[in-house]
Amino acid sequence: DSGVTQTPKHLITATGQRVTLRCSPRSGDLSVYWYQQSLDQGLQFLIQYYNGEERAKGNILERFSAQQFPDLHSELNLSSLELGDSALYFCASSVEGGRSPLHFGNGTRLTVT
Amino acid sequence: AQKITQTQPGMFVQEKEAVTLDCTYDTSDPSYGLFWYKQPSSGEMIFLIYQGSYDQQNATEGRYSLNFQKARKSANLVISASQLGDSAMYFCATSYNQGGKLIFGQGTELSVKP
Numbered sequence: 001d002s003g004v005t006q007t008p009k010h011l012i013t014a015t016g017q018r019v020t021l022r023c024s025p026r027s028g029d030l031s032v033y034w035y036q037q038s039l040d041q042g043l044q045f046l047i048q049y050y051n052g053e054e055r056a057k058g059n060i061l062e063r064f065s066a067q068q069f070p071d072l073h074s075e076l077n078l079s080s081l082e083l084g085d086s087a088l089y090f091c092a093s094s095v096e097g098g099r100s101p102l103h104f105g106n107g108t109r110l111t112v113t
Numbered sequence: 114a115q116k117i118t119q120t121q122p123g124m125f126v127q128e129k130e131a132v133t134l135d136c137t138y139d140t141s142d143p144s145y146g147l148f149w150y151k152q153p154s155s156g157e158m159i160f161l162i163y164q165g166s167y168d169q170q171n172a173t174e175g176r177y178s179l180n181f182q183k184a185r186k187s188a189n190l191v192i193s194a195s196q197l198g199d200s201a202m203y204f205c206a207t208s209y210n211q212g213g214k215l216i217f218g219q220g221t222e223l224s225v226k227p
Contacts, residue, residue, distance in 0.1 A: 002157070031213050043204065043217040056214050090158060094213055099146055099165055102215055104158035 006091050006105035014113055018079040021108045023091030025072055031094045032074040038087040081112045115140045115207050117218035125224050126195045134190040134221045136205030146208040147188040153201040195225045
């Protein structure tokens with residue numbers, strides 16, 4: 001058990017809808033990362049937060065947004081969903097950057113129909 | 114920009130034998146980290162081993178060791194005494210500057226045969 005909690009485990013929704021994925025980091029970890037894993041794109045970094053502030057941005061679409069709350073949990077909001085957004089979305093956390101490994105949650109599998 | 118290349122999409126190994134999974138990286142940063150993760154069919158990402166660019170010794174964690182060759186920019190994962198439970202996808206990753214985010218390779222699918 002990595003200590004990172006993601007909910008829900010599975011999500012099935014229709015095109016055009018909006019969903020929210022939730023992540024609770026490991027106790028003591030200040031950084032939260034969101035990744036998208038799809039068959040064609042592999043593991044893509046979306047966004048990183050550190051202690052409530054956005055730290056780095058990757059290949060995140062404008063339809064997607066995220067935030068990290070004062071209690072350090074994070075939410076990833078996906079809107080105007082398209083079929084191509086179907087993927088496994090991972091949240092990860094770490095103590096600090098560079099030498100610290102990322103500890104991943106079990107992921108949320110999103111299916112857009 | 115950082116880049117990770119894993120040239121073996123799939124590999125087979127006999128149970129109890131050792132196997133090497135290849136990883137090469139490209140970075141202009143003098144300080145970086147290299148990581149290996151395992152993803153079983155159940156989907157979770159499991160951290161296996163870490164090597165820092167300034168570490169003199171190759172990292173080891175149980176049956177996992179990292180063959181770090183800085184001049185060749187390679188960070189191969191060696192799994193000794195393979196077990197059936199080692200069958201999974203394996204991802205090599207590098208840290209980006211000091212910010213913490215990781216850039217992943219495309220992965221290698223390892224199948225251990227009984």
